[in-house]
Amino acid sequence: MAERLSPPARFTPVSSDDLRIAEVPFLTQINLRVDPKSRAAADIGLALGAPLPTDPGTCTSAQADVLWMGPDEWLVVGERGDDPEGTIRAAAGTAHVGITDVSAQRTVISVDGPRSRDLLAHGCALDLHPRVFGPGRCAQTMLARALVVLAATGEEGFRVFVRSSFAGYLADWLLDAAGEYLRKGTVTSR
Amino acid sequence: MLLIPCPWCGPRDEAEFHYGGQAHVAYPENPAALSDEEWARYLFFRDNPEGRFAERWNHTAGCRRWFNAVRNTATNEIEAREVIA
Structure with missing residues (x-):
């Protein structure tokens, strides 16, 4: 069987004390x-x-x-x-x-950590305050002009469902926007 | 940018919506009986009021549902909205 590649397969997960971004493929x-x-x-x-x-x-x-x-x-x-x-x-x-x-329609990028709301707020017009968008909330909206489904999975954790063809772009955008939150204790792993 | 209150999703940016033109334009009961001019009036002629205007919107980037809203074209205030069943 051919190897199955997720759309942002070239995307490298990053994590720091403040933020963790990784793909959750093939849900x-x-x-x-x-x-x-x-x-x-x-x-x-x-x-x-x-x-x-x-x-x-x-x-x-x-x-x-x-x-x-x-x-x-x-x-x-x-x-x-x-x-x-x-x-x-x-x-x-x-x-x-x-x-x-519709498994092939979207892939999932998980954004977790104390600065996850700050990161998403860079490109999303929704009110992401925990009082409004806490665990158990989800929304279809736009993140950095890409159509996404946002789901709050925990107090500081989100799942970003993004269409496969936009996933590479969104991963690049997230990494770029996360620059300021990744300086402290960044671990990059493959 | 307008902040449009989707009846399902709540207030969202205008960029998430697709405009559907004037609301409550009824399809002619017997289209075959219309003259060319009457048919053209049904297809192309719409009100253009200054003030309250009922129009259709689709929340394309969200729940993808159509709804009607009454917008004041002078102030862009949205006064009422209704779900289309």
């Missing part, structure tokens, strides 16, 4: 379209371990991360090799549900 991502009031939506939530989040800009995390994408649309994110699609299909049965594997 399993499923786009889910279903009427939130339907029986199928409840069944899928049950199978995934948490009800589908219906508040705009929120995500839940149980067997897989479920990110709100729209009033009837979610992005289900599993670890590499997980099969959330099988779980969803089994729960949905023959109901009117749209399930699409």
Whole structure:
């Protein structure tokens, strides 16, 4: 089998006391379209371990991360090799549900550390204050003019979902913008 | 830049949106019966008021949903908005 390369494969993870940036490649991502009031939506939530989040800009995390994408649309994110699609299909049965594997659409860059909010704020117009955008929040927006899905995974950690063709550009931009936060104790690893 | 309140995502930059023109332009009930001029009026003629104007927006960089908003074209204040089902 041919070696599988992620789009920003030439991107080198960096970390310092203040900031850690690394790619999280090849996560399993499923786009889910279903009427939130339907029986199928409840069944899928049950199978995934948490009800589908219906508040705009929120995500839940149980067997897989479920990110709100729209009033009837979610992005289900599993670890590499997980099969959330099988779980969803089994729960949905023959109901009117749209399930699409979009794993190749986006790759994920994780931004972590006390200065992660400062770094993202360089190129994102959203209010990223922890009171507004704390753990459990997600948003589709623009980061440095690239379309991204931002998800707050912890108090200081974010996942940036970016389209594969923009990933190299965004990785370059993040590294450039992170310059001032990486001076202290920077470790670069391959 | 305008700060446009998406009914789903909240206030976002204008750059995240696509403009959809005047809202509530009804499709003719019987298009075949229209004269060329009436058809052209339906296709190309839109209001251009100074003041309140109902228009369509799509939040292309966010939830990708269409909604209607009433914008004051003189002050750019957005006074009302509604979800399109």
